[in-house]
Amino acid sequence: MNESCFNEDDYDNAMDIYSVTLNGFSFCTRHGLELCYRCPTDNRACNNIMVMDMLHEQVSEDILEEKWEGDERSPFTVALQWTRLPSGKPGCVIHRTVGCKQCFNWEEKILNVVQGGRKPRKIHNRKARERKDMLH
Numbered sequence: 107m108n109e110s111c112f113n114e115d116d117y118d119n120a121m122d123i124y125s126v127t128l129n130g131f132s133f134c135t136r137h138g139l140e141l142c143y144r145c146p147t148d149n150r151a152c153n154n155i156m157v158m159d160m161l162h163e164q165v166s167e168d169i170l171e172e173k174w175e176g177d178e179r180s181p182f183t184v185a186l187q188w189t190r191l192p193s194g195k196p197g198c199v200i201h202r203t204v205g206c207k208q209c210f211n212w213e214e215k216i217l218n219v220v221q222g223g224r225k226p227r228k229i230h231n232r233k234a235r236e237r238k239d240m241l242h
């Protein structure tokens with residue numbers, strides 16, 4: 107077992123056969139899930155460590171207490187959103203960028219969950235994602 111909650115900078119965007127880390131948040135490599143019953147793995151506790159300082163800076167304790175579900179929050183998924191780039195690093199599919207701030211902006215996603223009042227929608231990205239961005 108080599109579970110590291112405390113990723114150094116170099117490991118904010120890295121992958122092995124078990125887990126892929128994108129901007130510091132880890133998911134199972136096989137399914138791209140933060141919480142996976144098949145692998146099985148639950149990365150929420152580790153991932154939350156990455157944003158706790160930010161949360162306490164940006165959000166009042168009252169709201170945190172009310173809205174922040176901590177290790178029980180709805181898990182994120184990066185299924186079909188990441189790929190292994192030629193450099194060997196994992197990056198987003200859309201921009202082919204390592205550590206993409208648009209695709210993997212966890213702080214913003216977390217803030218939306220806590221502050222937005224909007225419930226995170228379950229995204230069914232079947233057809234919506236079929237447009238191909240040929241940025242090359």
Ligand SMILES: [Zn+2]
Nearest residue numbers: 134137142145
């Ligand atoms: Zn899995």
Ligand SMILES: [Zn+2]
Nearest residue numbers: 198201206209
């Ligand atoms: Zn991107």
